[in-house]
Amino acid sequence: MSLPQVKGAPGGARGGQGAPGVLPSPPPPVTVEPEEASGPGGPSRPRLRAVVHDQHQIEVRCKYDVGSSAAPQRLTVEAHVFVPRNVGVHAGNYSRAQFYGDVTSMMRLHAPPLPPRLLADPAGASSPLRALAEALAGLRDSPRPPPTSGVIAHARLFAFLFAEGVRGEGKRLRRAARRVVPGDAAARAAFLEDLDDALGGMDEALRAFRWMREAFRPYEALAHRGLPDAFASADEFMSLSLEEALARLVGDFEEIGAWEDSDLSARVEARVAALARAEAGYRLRRGYLTLDGAEADPEVGEYCTYRSSLLKKTVHQALYLDPREAPGDRLTRNATAAVGAALAAIWAFALATQIPPNVTGLPARTQIAFFMAAVGAYVLKDRIKALTHEYLYRRLRRFDHTFWVSGASVAAVGLGALRARVRESMGFRAEDLPEDVRDLRFAQRTVGHADVGEEEVIAYVKQMELRSRPDGDGILDDCRLLDILRLNVRHFLVRLDDPMDDVRYFDRATGLFVRARLPKVYHLNLVIRLRHEVAGAPGWEQLHRLRVVLNQGGIVRMEKLDRLAPTPLPPAHAREFPAVLRG
Numbered sequence: 156m157s158l159p160q161v162k163g164a165p166g167g168a169r170g171g172q173g174a175p176g177v178l179p180s181p182p183p184p185v186t187v188e189p190e191e192a193s194g195p196g197g198p199s200r201p202r203l204r205a206v207v208h209d210q211h212q213i214e215v216r217c218k219y220d221v222g223s224s225a226a227p228q229r230l231t232v233e234a235h236v237f238v239p240r241n242v243g244v245h246a247g248n249y250s251r252a253q254f255y256g257d258v259t260s261m262m263r264l265h266a267p268p269l270p271p272r273l274l275a276d277p278a279g280a281s282s283p284l285r286a287l288a289e290a291l292a293g294l295r296d297s298p299r300p301p302p303t304s305g306v307i308a309h310a311r312l313f314a315f316l317f318a319e320g321v322r323g324e325g326k327r328l329r330r331a332a333r334r335v336v337p338g339d340a341a342a343r344a345a346f347l348e349d350l351d352d353a354l355g356g357m358d359e360a361l362r363a364f365r366w367m368r369e370a371f372r373p374y375e376a377l378a379h380r381g382l383p384d385a386f387a388s389a390d391e392f393m394s395l396s397l398e399e400a401l402a403r404l405v406g407d408f409e410e411i412g413a414w415e416d417s418d419l420s421a422r423v424e425a426r427v428a429a430l431a432r433a434e435a436g437y438r439l440r441r442g443y444l445t446l447d448g449a450e451a452d453p454e455v456g457e458y459c460t461y462r463s464s465l466l467k468k469t470v471h472q473a474l475y476l477d478p479r480e481a482p483g484d485r486l487t488r489n490a491t492a493a494v495g496a497a498l499a500a501i502w503a504f505a506l507a508t509q510i511p512p513n514v515t516g517l518p519a520r521t522q523i524a525f526f527m528a529a530v531g532a533y534v535l536k537d538r539i540k541a542l543t544h545e546y547l548y549r550r551l552r553r554f555d556h557t558f559w560v561s562g563a564s565v566a567a568v569g570l571g572a573l574r575a576r577v578r579e580s581m582g583f584r585a586e587d588l589p590e591d592v593r594d595l596r597f598a599q600r601t602v603g604h605a606d607v608g609e610e611e612v613i614a615y616v617k618q619m620e621l622r623s624r625p626d627g628d629g630i631l632d633d634c635r636l637l638d639i640l641r642l643n644v645r646h647f648l649v650r651l652d653d654p655m656d657d658v659r660y661f662d663r664a665t666g667l668f669v670r671a672r673l674p675k676v677y678h679l680n681l682v683i684r685l686r687h688e689v690a691g692a693p694g695w696e697q698l699h700r701l702r703v704v705l706n707q708g709g710i711v712r713m714e715k716l717d718r719l720a721p722t723p724l725p726p727a728h729a730r731e732f733p734a735v736l737r738g
Contacts, residue, residue, distance in 0.1 A: 272356030
């Protein structure tokens with residue numbers, strides 16, 4: 156299938172930007188009030204949020220600080236999945252490898268969204284434009300070109316913050332619209348002024364980014380080779396995100412009672428459409444994606460959604476931290492294998508010293524017996540080695556995987572001072588469940604007097620230990636890390652019955668026996684323990700319970716049932732953390 160051509164060809168920027176290759180006038184700086192520094196109380200309490208990501212995945216998100224405390228801290232997410240027997244998943248048919256194939260674990264930077272007008276300020280401490288301006292100054296003034304790989308990350312970070320800021324402005328405007336009283340001329344004028352200011356801020360942020368992009372153009376030969384594509388993808392992503400946000404804004408306004416005033420509605424739509432029209436024309440001149448006719452032509456629509464998704468992934472790539480597997484597990488595995496090999500060698504040596512030297516002079520049956528014994532001894536030696544390794548490795552290894560968060564992408568976004576270790580483990584357990592976990596599982600049961608029978612319990616633990624050095628290279632004061640855990644339920648759906656069940660019953664209202672097709676569902680119960688510990692400071696833990704309703708097609712819904720009050724924990728000792736986090 157040939158891909159449809161994107162409308163337009165590369166051309167100049169829209170009005171106010173200047174022609175391609177010509178450096179326009181810089182936008183005026185915006186005065187930004189200094190942000191309050193983090194208080195002495197240490198990091199704020201992490202927040203946990205569970206959502207249905209799609210038809211087959213549930214997602215648990217935990218947001219926590221990294222920049223407000225230099226003390227080592229540990230965050231532990233302990234999830235217990237209670238699986239009914241009729242779902243058919245147990246330790247015999249659901250391996251550890253299959254579980255980790257169903258679990259997606261990610262960590263990404265989470266920066267609070269900024270209003271677009273503040274994002275446009277190249278002198279603002281929170282705007283990535285500041286880092287871009289410093290890199291540009293380095294290219295202009297340094298006798299040797301400095302590394303510019305970080306410019307790519309900051310360009311993408313700017314695009315992400317812009318999209319989040321535009322989305323936040325849309326929500327704020329919708330709330331303001333609900334407060335407009337029909338017929339109130341003063342309120343209508345104030346809202347229109349607020350709308351003009353918000354749209355002007357969005358346009359100003361785009362102009363600031365595009366000015367910076369043009370300023371880098373003469374130095375592209377000295378910069379990282381991926382810089383032009385990074386600027387282009389960020390620019391196109393922001394333009395598409397703005398158009399979607401504006402369309403959603405107009406669509407939501409139609410559902411608000413205040414817009415029964417046709418004159419006000421027309422004024423709002425005209426203002427919003429002016430910016431959307433300008434952006435559509437800009438994308439057309441630049442050769443970017445335009446969505447004209449996407450709903451009428453399936454081939455065009457397919458290409459549009461594919462390209463939009465690829466742009467989004469490209470921009471978000473700068474936010475995800477790169478975990479690298481640590482060699483600790485390999486050391487344990489090789490050490491236990493060496494112990495097993497030593498025991499096997501001892502067995503083989505002891506057996507060899509017992510064999511008579513004149514075996515050839517013995518009767519044939521005796522020689523055959525010695526031969527079979529030698530073969531059995533060799534097999535037993537091999538089993539001694541393997542079983543010893545398996546037993547010791549299972550006892551000594553607390554976690555299945557260990558990762559260190561590192562890489563150039565971490566330093567590129569200002570997190571070079573971050574040190575973090577991530578470990579995870581999985582196993583089936585039912586006999587030694589913690590009492591509080593078991594009690595929370597059986598609270599608020601759907602059918603209280605029914606015998607649910609024994610359930611399979613999958614226990615998953617993810618532990619993150621981290622700290623930010625106070626003397627590091629500029630960790631963001633308001634930076635947070637977002638830990639994302641997704642569980643795909645595909646293996647839980649294989650043995651489920653049809654989603655509709657034929658039921659016959661007596662209808663009292665009609666006095667007749669009737670037949671109905673009713674939905675048939677299954678319940679997975681999740682109990683999640685969130686524990687936060689900080690060296691030298693009190694910690695806490697909290698339990699959450701969720702119910703995931705499934706049928707053969709996937710997730711029907713997720714219900715949030717219980718959340719116990721936070722329980723205080725004693726302060727953690729610094730020696731409990733790895734030396735690289737303590738020093």
